[in-house]
Amino acid sequence: MAATLIPIPSEPAFIALLATNTGSPAMLMLVATVGNTVGALINFVLGRWIEHYRDRPWFPVTQERYEKACEQFGRYGIWALLLSWIPVIGDPLTIAAGALRVSWTRFLLLTGLGKAIRYGALLVGVALWAN
Numbered sequence: 001m002a003a004t005l006i007p008i009p010s011e012p013a014f015i016a017l018l019a020t021n022t023g024s025p026a027m028l029m030l031v032a033t034v035g036n037t038v039g040a041l042i043n044f045v046l047g048r049w050i051e052h053y054r055d056r057p058w059f060p061v062t063q064e065r066y067e068k069a070c071e072q073f074g075r076y077g078i079w080a081l082l083l084s085w086i087p088v089i090g091d092p093l094t095i096a097a098g099a100l101r102v103s104w105t106r107f108l109l110l111t112g113l114g115k116a117i118r119y120g121a122l123l124v125g126v127a128l129w130a131n
Contacts, residue, residue, distance in 0.1 A: 010036060011122060018126040025127075029119045036119075037112040040084055040094045044107055047098020061092050069096035078102055081110035085118040 014032050017023055046053070053059050054066070061069075069092030072080045081097060084090040097107050 014119065014122060015126055018123060019130065025123055029116070029123050032119045033112060033116045036085070036115045037108065040090070040111050040115070041104075041108070043091055043094035044098040044102075044104070044111075047095035048101075050095060050099045061095055065089075065092040066096065066099075069093045070100065073097070073100055078106055078110055081107060082114035082117075084111045085115050 010032055014028060017028050018025060022028075050066070054061075054063070065088075069089065072089070072093065073096050078097070080093055081102075084093050094107075094111065097111075
């Protein structure tokens with residue numbers, strides 16, 4: 001849910017599961033990365049039809065955030081998707097990727113890689129803290 005527009009952070013649950021040795025760390029990282037990437041894919045698909053829904057009152061990304069995300073895409077290209085895990089800018093980036101018609105394979109590769117790096121850093125951090 002954290003990678004969709006519903007703000008339910010995944011990090012506290014991930015860290016708690018790691019800290020309590022609940023499950024394999026590799027499996028926890030895999031599930032968190034895949035789940036978060038699939039959530040971002042929802043935003044990507046939403047971005048494909050953004051022009052039809054952007055003016056709706058329920059649409060969760062403001063015009064300002066959307067324009068900033070498009071600006072970042074203009075500056076950094078698809079490599080900006082490596083930062084899709086960052087709160088506040090991540091959701092607009094994934095929506096902009098859909099709106100700007102980034103290929104879904106590149107989207108999944110870069111978004112998944114960025115999210116895997118984040119969860120990997122959390123995994124290492126918890127392991128260092130526990131020792």
